[in-house]
Amino acid sequence: MLLVIDVGNTNVVLGVYKENKLLNDWRIATDKDRTSDEYGLLLEQIFKYHGLCPSDVKDVIISSVVPTLMYTMEAMSIKYFQCTPLTVGPGIKTGMNIKYDNPKEVGADRIVNAVAAYEKYGGPLIIVDFGTAITFCAVSKEGDYLGGAIAPGIKISSEALFLRTAKLPKVELVKPERVICKNTVSSIQSGLIYGYVGLVDNIIERMKEELSREGKVKAVVATGGLASLIASESKEIDVIDKMLTLEGLRIIYERNV
Structure with a gap:
């Protein structure tokens, strides 16, 4: 399974995919003071409630517009899912040419949305x-x-x-x-x-x-x-x-x- 995590300023949105099928998705409050263990234990509880096993997650990808939570999510992924996550940022292959004055300024969520929308529509x-x-x-x-x-x-x-x-x-x-x-x-x-x-x-x-x-x-x-x-x-x-x-x-x- 693939765990996808989008960290926004208000909410963290998560989903679990099996191949191309979205099995479950969740929305939790973004808390900059929450530790990697707190996020990890919360996800363990969510997985257990929905009958999912964290060990079935083989890969994790993260996009974030909250820089202070990037390390937290990476540490959580490594400790609780035994996965070094792929993070959306400079150097990642998106398949999309970014015609912005400074491409590094574009929020990861905006690029992720654009990639999906162009693929679908x-x-x-x-x-x-x-x-x-x-x-x-x-x-x-x-x-x-x-x-x-x-x-x-x-x-x-x-x-x-x-x-x-x-x-x-x-x-x-x-x-x-x-x-x-x-x-x-x-x-x-x-x-x-x-x-x-x-x-x-x-x-x-x-x-x-x-x-x-x-x-x-x-x-x-x-x-x-x-x-x-x-x-x-x-x-x-x-x-x-x-x-x-x-x-x-x-x-x-x-x-x-």
Whole structure:
């Protein structure tokens, strides 16, 4: 089995593959203070609960946007799965040409998503990842990573509104029935949800214009924890693919063995 691990700022997303089949996937909170033993014991419990055996894991691949957790995850992999992990970073074979001013600046998650999306949907295409930040990535017809845009995630905006105002409460991120709301909680929810729908659709529309020389965009793919919340109202998003990052890790692993 192959264990794939994507370390994000808010969540660590994990999956176990047997050949090309995803057997199980999990999402746990990212904790920069948690030790390799704590992560390892947690994964042992998760595996046991789902009837999986850690010794069946023969390889591990990790992508991370949290540098301080990279050593932790590598140590966990070696101690609890007896595997020296493959890490997504400079020197790894992705099969994708990175046309960024400095390719090392591109987050590993963005490359992983782009690899999976191009493999599944072809190009040109746009990927929107709803994580701690919202990232927009463009891939050319030939499969080159062209760049994109980054915006604060909806949770960041919600927290900032609560922390920087004296009377506005923290709210649950759910979609209100209408934009014109008659109480403060629903009004905040309206501004956040429908405001971000407008942000997302506007950026996608502009990216499509810039990609027009590549031909018609084949797909706008949404992924990430809050993808369903925004994509359900978006006019520009074509498909929600929650497992895109895990699938990208599997594909990159196969290109390096």
